[in-house]
Amino acid sequence: MKKFDKDRLLLAAAGPVLALVSALVLTMIVLAASGVDPIDPLRIMIEQAGYEDIQVLIVNQAGIYFLAALAVAIGFRMNLFNIGVDGQYRLAAMVSAVVGAAVSLPAPLHILLIVLIAMATGAFWAGIAGILKARRGVSEVVSTIMLNAIATSLIAWLILPKNLGVQPAGSNDLTTGDIPESGWFPAVSLSGGDIYGFTFIAFALGVVYWFVLNRTRFGFDLRASGASESAAQASGVEPKKMIMTAMLISGAVAGLTGMPLLLGESHTYNLSFPLGVGFTGITVALLGRNNPIGIFFSAFLIAFIDKASAGLDTEGYAKEIGTIMQGLIVIAVVVSYELVRRYGIRRQQQKVGEELAAGHALKTDNKEVAA
Amino acid sequence: MRRITRIATVGIASAALALSATACGGKKSSDASSSSSSSSESKSASAAIAYDVGGRGDQSFNDAAYAGLEKAAKDLKVKTAEAEPTEGESEADKVQRLTELARKGNNPVIGVGFSYAPAIEKVAKKFPNTTFGIIDDTSKTGSNIANLVFNEEQGSYLAGVAAAKASKTGTVGFIGGVEVPLIKKFQAGFEQGVKDTNPNAKVLSAYLTQPPDFSGFAKPDLGKAAAKGQLDGGADVIYAAAGLAGSGAIEAASSAGKWAIGVDSDQYNQPGLAKYKDHILTSVTKDVSLAVFDLIKSVKDGKPESGEVRYGLDKNGVALADSNPQYKAMSDVTAAVEKAKADIIAKKINVKTAP
Numbered sequence: 137m138k139k140f141d142k143d144r145l146l147l148a149a150a151g152p153v154l155a156l157v158s159a160l161v162l163t164m165i166v167l168a169a170s171g172v173d174p175i176d177p178l179r180i181m182i183e184q185a186g187y188e189d190i191q192v193l194i195v196n197q198a199g200i201y202f203l204a205a206l207a208v209a210i211g212f213r214m215n216l217f218n219i220g221v222d223g224q225y226r227l228a229a230m231v232s233a234v235v236g237a238a239v240s241l242p243a244p245l246h247i248l249l250i251v252l253i254a255m256a257t258g259a260f261w262a263g264i265a266g267i268l269k270a271r272r273g274v275s276e277v278v279s280t281i282m283l284n285a286i287a288t289s290l291i292a293w294l295i296l297p298k299n300l301g302v303q304p305a306g307s308n309d310l311t312t313g314d315i316p317e318s319g320w321f322p323a324v325s326l327s328g329g330d331i332y333g334f335t336f337i338a339f340a341l342g343v344v345y346w347f348v349l350n351r352t353r354f355g356f357d358l359r360a361s362g363a364s365e366s367a368a369q370a371s372g373v374e375p376k377k378m379i380m381t382a383m384l385i386s387g388a389v390a391g392l393t394g395m396p397l398l399l400g401e402s403h404t405y406n407l408s409f410p411l412g413v414g415f416t417g418i419t420v421a422l423l424g425r426n427n428p429i430g431i432f433f434s435a436f437l438i439a440f441i442d443k444a445s446a447g448l449d450t451e452g453y454a455k456e457i458g459t460i461m462q463g464l465i466v467i468a469v470v471v472s473y474e475l476v477r478r479y480g481i482r483r484q485q486q487k488v489g490e491e492l493a494a495g496h497a498l499k500t501d502n503k504e505v506a507a
Numbered sequence: 508m509r510r511i512t513r514i515a516t517v518g519i520a521s522a523a524l525a526l527s528a529t530a531c532g533g534k535k536s537s538d539a540s541s542s543s544s545s546s547s548e549s550k551s552a553s554a555a556i557a558y559d560v561g562g563r564g565d566q567s568f569n570d571a572a573y574a575g576l577e578k579a580a581k582d583l584k585v586k587t588a589e590a591e592p593t594e595g596e597s598e599a600d601k602v603q604r605l606t607e608l609a610r611k612g613n614n615p616v617i618g619v620g621f622s623y624a625p626a627i628e629k630v631a632k633k634f635p636n637t638t639f640g641i642i643d644d645t646s647k648t649g650s651n652i653a654n655l656v657f658n659e660e661q662g663s664y665l666a667g668v669a670a671a672k673a674s675k676t677g678t679v680g681f682i683g684g685v686e687v688p689l690i691k692k693f694q695a696g697f698e699q700g701v702k703d704t705n706p707n708a709k710v711l712s713a714y715l716t717q718p719p720d721f722s723g724f725a726k727p728d729l730g731k732a733a734a735k736g737q738l739d740g741g742a743d744v745i746y747a748a749a750g751l752a753g754s755g756a757i758e759a760a761s762s763a764g765k766w767a768i769g770v771d772s773d774q775y776n777q778p779g780l781a782k783y784k785d786h787i788l789t790s791v792t793k794d795v796s797l798a799v800f801d802l803i804k805s806v807k808d809g810k811p812e813s814g815e816v817r818y819g820l821d822k823n824g825v826a827l828a829d830s831n832p833q834y835k836a837m838s839d840v841t842a843a844v845e846k847a848k849a850d851i852i853a854k855k856i857n858v859k860t861a862p
Contacts, residue, residue: 190603197597291719304646305646306644306654307646402597407622407718408598412595446603446604449589450608
């Protein structure tokens with residue numbers, strides 16, 4: 137980025153502002169059309185987010201979404217659509233919970249072991265899709281979706297008491313046994329509740345992601361393969377190896393997604409371990425345009441809508457308003473980014489035209505032409 | 508294009524920041540955590556329910572809890588509050604929901620379903636003067652926790668007796684919604700009841716989904732497909748313990764002219780199933796509404812229940828419904844059921860809780 141002129145800043149702000157404003161307006165239209173006060177639910181949501189305990193929930197949830205979205209984004213950067221984050225994350229959480237409950241080690245080692253097992257499991261599960269893609273050309277979209285279903289069945293079988301699971305006396309739940317306290321990740325205690333320590337690791341991983349993608353040879357190769365596989369191959373990148381590596385890393389990060397919950401809250405994998413986080417991760421990654429900062433904020437936005445809308449229930453509104461909002465935001469973002477992009481191109485062309493007319497043709501050389 | 512997208516990302520980031528900043532900074536959060544957030548006007552008795560996945564309107568488990576709450580509102584003149592879970596939520600959200608209900612002064616606060624157990628344990632410690640109810644779990648106990656549990660296997664045993672007696676082919680079917688320990692209690696009781704009545708009978712058992720996929724409690728089409736399979740396999744009585752998905756099994760059995768056995772509520776009287784009711788032989792009722800009502804009443808009377816409160820055949824907490832006149836007319840079936848019921852209450856028959 138050479139210089140920031142006013143035009144660019146304006147354009148940059150236009151996309152997201154347009155998206156959020158139109159999503160908001162659309163939400164209000166939907167509310168009004170269904171005979172509900174269009175302003176009050178939004179007011180309640182903002183009020184909800186003002187409470188400390190809700191804020192803690194939002195931060196914790198944002199950390200989880202952030203990890204899931206990073207996992208998706210790594211795939212996206214190389215044109216791989218890893219829909220299997222959900223299965224990878226659940227299997228990783230389950231296997232690492234079993235191991236964590238079975239061993240007892242000094243605290244830092246115990247946590248490290250659980251985390252490594254989770255990453256290995258996630259990478260293994262994603263790696264299956266990677267091998268299928270690299271060796272047989274199987275679309276990773278299809279294979280990861282199927283692996284999600286297989287993961288569900290595999291976990292359901294593994295968690296039976298006759299295999300690895302435990303059914304606590306008097307409970308109707310199945311768990312993997314409790315991880316001893318040495319395997320609990322220290323939390324930051326606030327008056328509103330505990331922020332999982334792993335949340336900070338999640339955000340730190342965002343920095344690592346940025347660095348690896350933008351400042352290393354590997355990151356360049358990855359992005360190059362994503363932009364044009366044939367061009368990357370011509371410059372000496374081995375596409376099959378890149379597919380494998382990208383899937384393995386994506387799976388390893390997906391494996392981390394369950395860690396904030398496992399190490400910070402439940403300390404066991406049970407039947408009510410959340411489902412669908414991996415799919416929300418896709419939304420968050422799209423919204424954040426695979427950029428760590430973008431993902432960071434979109435994770436917070438989605439987490440805010442999630443947690444703040446839950447309070448609507450007790451105020452007499454349907455909390456599904458939040459779900460509608462999330463859907464509208466996704467649509468609005470896609471549409472508004474495209475609109476702003478087209479406007480930008482037109483504007484640039486106009487400018488180039490003006491300058492050409494004024495006889496400064498040479499100046500356009502260092503302008504990047506939008507594709 | 509690339510530059511513009513990059514700039515656009517920065518843009519959305521800042522906009523999101525602005526949005527979250529205004530959202531979070533709107534109020535001093537410390538106002539909320541100590542004092543209640545929106546209701547403190549009256550200290551009159553009020554009871555709260557936090558629903559299980561599916562929420563109100565599932566024609567089954569959650570609706571039964573709601574019925575108890577409704578009855579309490581009418582008979583005991585207590586105020587009520589309800590909250591529903593979101594899909595894919597974690598334990599932290601359940602803790603938050605219960606905390607909010609308790610903080611608003613509701614007493615008792617009842618968690619519907621075993622998944623609330625860890626959350627109830629945490630919240631009950633923070634609110635020692637509030638009574639908490641948990642349905643279907645006895646693993647987490649405390650002086651202010653009432654564990655409301657049912658002997659589902661006993662009711663299912665009676666269903667097995669009725670099914671074995673009513674079956675002409677000697678083959679009956681069991682459909683479980685989701686393969687979890689709770690539903691296995693239904694299966695165990697049913698299979699034992701069938702075998703004890705007719706040792707040569709065959710029981711076909713199937714589950715619709717595996718956890719954490721709980722759609723087996725919610726999707727009637729799954730129940731219908733499973734029931735059709737069992738009907739093709741020769742079954743002529745089908746017992747579905749599958750929440751809303753069970754209505755699909757009832758529909759399939761009804762259109763084949765065979766018997767279905769309902770669950771949780773007396774499904775013969777369920778308006779949504781009126782079209783098929785002539786084929787609903789009976790239902791294994793699990794009186795969640797009674798348990799909810801009893802707990803609210805005990806708190807109102809100043810003698811809150813605590814510890815395990817078990818509802819079995821003896822207290823009619825589980826029972827076999829006899830609202831279908833055709834069922835009542837089968838005197839050999841009802842006689843066998845009555846005998847088995849007396850034997851279970853007298854502990855002459857010990858019903859297994861796992862298949």
